[in-house]
Amino acid sequence: MARLAIRNLVARFPGLDQPALDVPAFDLDAGARIALRGPSGSGKTTFLNMLTGLARVPEGHVTWDGIDLATLGEGARDRWRAANVGLVMQDFHLFPGLSALENVLLPRRLRWRGAEKGAREEALGLLRRTGVPRPDQPVETLSRGQSQRVAVARALLGRPAILVADEPTASLDAEAGAAVGALLTDLARETGATLVVATHDPELIERIGRVAHLTAGRLAA
Amino acid sequence: MLRFILADLRRAWPGALAIALIIAFATALGITVTLQERALRLGSARAADAFDLVIGAPASETQLVLSSVFLQPAPLPLMPGAVMGELAADPRVAWAAPIGFGDAHEGWPVVGTTGALIDGLGGIAKGQGFARLGDAVVGARVPMAPGDTFHPVHAELAAEGEVHQGTTYTVRGVLSPTGSPWDRAILVPIEAVWQSHGMEAGHDKEGDARHHEGALDADQPVNPAAVAAPNAPGVPAIVVRGHTIADAYNLRQHYRGDRSVAVFPAEVLTRLYGTLGDARSVLSAVAIAAQALVAAAVLLVALLHVTQRQRQIGALRAFGASRGVIFLIVWGEVALIAAAGVAAGIGLGWLAARLISARIEAASGVAMPVEFAASDLGLVLGLLAAAGACALIPAAIAYRQSPAAALRG
Numbered sequence: 001m002a003r004l005a006i007r008n009l010v011a012r013f014p015g016l017d018q019p020a021l022d023v024p025a026f027d028l029d030a031g032a033r034i035a036l037r038g039p040s041g042s043g044k045t046t047f048l049n050m051l052t053g054l055a056r057v058p059e060g061h062v063t064w065d066g067i068d069l070a071t072l073g074e075g076a077r078d079r080w081r082a083a084n085v086g087l088v089m090q091d092f093h094l095f096p097g098l099s100a101l102e103n104v105l106l107p108r109r110l111r112w113r114g115a116e117k118g119a120r121e122e123a124l125g126l127l128r129r130t131g132v133p134r135p136d137q138p139v140e141t142l143s144r145g146q147s148q149r150v151a152v153a154r155a156l157l158g159r160p161a162i163l164v165a166d167e168p169t170a171s172l173d174a175e176a177g178a179a180v181g182a183l184l185t186d187l188a189r190e191t192g193a194t195l196v197v198a199t200h201d202p203e204l205i206e207r208i209g210r211v212a213h214l215t216a217g218r219l220a221a
Numbered sequence: 222m223l224r225f226i227l228a229d230l231r232r233a234w235p236g237a238l239a240i241a242l243i244i245a246f247a248t249a250l251g252i253t254v255t256l257q258e259r260a261l262r263l264g265s266a267r268a269a270d271a272f273d274l275v276i277g278a279p280a281s282e283t284q285l286v287l288s289s290v291f292l293q294p295a296p297l298p299l300m301p302g303a304v305m306g307e308l309a310a311d312p313r314v315a316w317a318a319p320i321g322f323g324d325a326h327e328g329w330p331v332v333g334t335t336g337a338l339i340d341g342l343g344g345i346a347k348g349q350g351f352a353r354l355g356d357a358v359v360g361a362r363v364p365m366a367p368g369d370t371f372h373p374v375h376a377e378l379a380a381e382g383e384v385h386q387g388t389t390y391t392v393r394g395v396l397s398p399t400g401s402p403w404d405r406a407i408l409v410p411i412e413a414v415w416q417s418h419g420m421e422a423g424h425d426k427e428g429d430a431r432h433h434e435g436a437l438d439a440d441q442p443v444n445p446a447a448v449a450a451p452n453a454p455g456v457p458a459i460v461v462r463g464h465t466i467a468d469a470y471n472l473r474q475h476y477r478g479d480r481s482v483a484v485f486p487a488e489v490l491t492r493l494y495g496t497l498g499d500a501r502s503v504l505s506a507v508a509i510a511a512q513a514l515v516a517a518a519v520l521l522v523a524l525l526h527v528t529q530r531q532r533q534i535g536a537l538r539a540f541g542a543s544r545g546v547i548f549l550i551v552w553g554e555v556a557l558i559a560a561a562g563v564a565a566g567i568g569l570g571w572l573a574a575r576l577i578s579a580r581i582e583a584a585s586g587v588a589m590p591v592e593f594a595a596s597d598l599g600l601v602l603g604l605l606a607a608a609g610a611c612a613l614i615p616a617a618i619a620y621r622q623s624p625a626a627a628l629r630g
């Protein structure tokens with residue numbers, strides 16, 4: 001379970017007069033679900049990068065369960081994210097040449113202590129749950145919908161307390177998008193993960209139930 | 222982690238193979254130069270080892286050694302025949318044998334000498350030595366067997382095909398292999414050479430022998446005393462072995478004068494290598510430069526490859542991989558390809574040196590030992606260290622890749 005508190009978060013990029021992101025205060029309860037909506041270039045990805053420690057917090061505080069990401073270095077943010085965050089992106093970022101199962105396990109295996117005991121069984125269970133029929137199928141032969149299912153399974157391995165998705169259905173057809181959207185919300189509910197999804201997809205927004213609007217870097221509930 | 226590297230290599234195998242091959246060829250170049258140079262040096266030193274001392278008329282010492290040790294055909298001035306008699310009587314001499322060049326048979330040099338040289342070269346392996354003037358003993362590589370006969374030709378006239386029609390030798394024995402150019406020689410009694418060139422004892426016709434061509438009396442028995450006679454014809458070279466090393470040094474001292482020169486073949490070879498030393502360092506400099514160029518090219522390819530895959534690499538980190546592990550993987554992958562190339566290059570270089578040596582061996586008779594030395598380990602370790610150091614650069618680039626930028630694509 002993870003609780004989020006953001007204070008005075010400001011992110012600027014060189015060449016832009018306005019800050020790309022300006023969030024004086026934003027809170028989420030543990031296990032909450034929220035959709036983030038806004039036009040392209042409004043700062044959604046920048047916001048998610050701050051939430052997940054993918055980028056440094058330049059100004060202000062992003063605190064998850066008392067841990068302020070602004071105080072962590074790059075390596076520490078990597079470790080925190082590996083332990084707490086499951087990520088699903090618009091592009092699947094699957095590693096060609098490996099099977100679906102190996103792709104789910106890959107980020108865990110590429111750690112000093114390797115994957116936990118039982119990770120393989122957990123991954124197989126997740127692939128079954130997300131509806132990937134053949135775990136040993138090479139990922140380059142999967143359809144787009146199946147690829148995103150593998151990515152969802154990868155995000156959920158290790159039961160992260162935080163699930164973050166950046167336009168997870170944008171590159172899928174309506175049917176596959178609906179299935180992936182359902183998986184994300186159902187699995188977040190099942191595991192009790194706090195879910196943050198940047199999306200334009202009305203069906204997904206409705207499924208999540210709560211939406212925040214981002215316009216030119218400013219949030220409005 | 223290793224499985225991941227292998228899976229990645231399996232996917233990109235044509236490129237990896239091409240790079241490993243390029244590294245292998247560059248490595249092989251350096252290894253071949255090193256091994257071949259060593260084989261030449263060791264091989265010629267061992268060939269020169271058969272004789273302690275070579276004595277000849279005062280002229281080029283280098284040519285004297287090249288002619289007597291390597292049987293290189295070249296006209297040598299003659300020494301007075303009395304020198305051989307003196308050496309035969311010298312108590313410091315274990316054995317001494319005159320050698321007379323000038324004839325050949327189908328490209329195999331025919332050398333006039335005495336039984337002492339046959340014993341000195343290691344003796345007869347098959348058949349017997351000289352008994353009569355028409356007898357011949359062939360080196361281990363000469364394709365003739367006891368019972369075969371031949372007519373020699375003047376070496377300098379061989380192209381015109383002037384055969385000593387009146388001269389017929391019969392092969393009586395085969396020498397034990399020596400690993401020296403003498404394996405390609407046909408040995409005949411030196412008296413027979415004198416007779417067939419009209420240079421009987423006491424009628425020394427130095428230099429114009431071929432105008433006085435005589436017929437060989439093949440059945441006349443060999444007379445060892447004729448060679449040591451004070452009025453014996455002149456000879457171009459005498460090879461000598463002393464009883465002790467001190468004797469050899471004394472003899473060398475004694476026979477250096479205006480009548481003759483005496484040289485240790487090893488000493489002349491060392492001098493020769495001294496002058497060739499520059500060529501050797503040029504050659505290894507070329508090999509090193511080639512290796513450096515290849516290292517640069519490989520580095521470039523590795524950088525392109527990593528840059529191309531920055532997204533994948535960064536994404537792995539975003540999804541929870543450790544960046545230290547990613548560093549290690551990229552480093553390991555590049556280092557693995559390079560190490561495989563170096564290993565293959567060592568084998569390839571050895572093979573090339575063996576092939577070159579086999580050709581030189583067949584042409585010259587000098588046995589070429591292609592062998593690794595302890596110092597080669599330094600070369601190989603140096604190459605591996607350089608490969609490992611180069612691999613750090615793409616690894617560092619992968620390490621520094623921002624995961625957020627990678628996801629943005």
Ligand SMILES: Nc1ncnc2c1ncn2[C@@H]1O[C@H](COP(=O)(O)OP(=O)(O)O)[C@@H](O)[C@H]1O
Nearest residue numbers: 013014020038039040041042043044045046047
């Ligand atoms: N690395 C960057 N450097 C400069 N400008 C950036 C960078 N990342 C994002 N931006 C800018 O910040 C703004 C917000 O971008 P982003 O968070 O990607 O928006 P969204 O995800 O809502 O489309 C855009 O104007 C974009 O051009």
Ligand SMILES: [Mg+2]
Nearest residue numbers: 044045046166
């Ligand atoms: Mg975006």
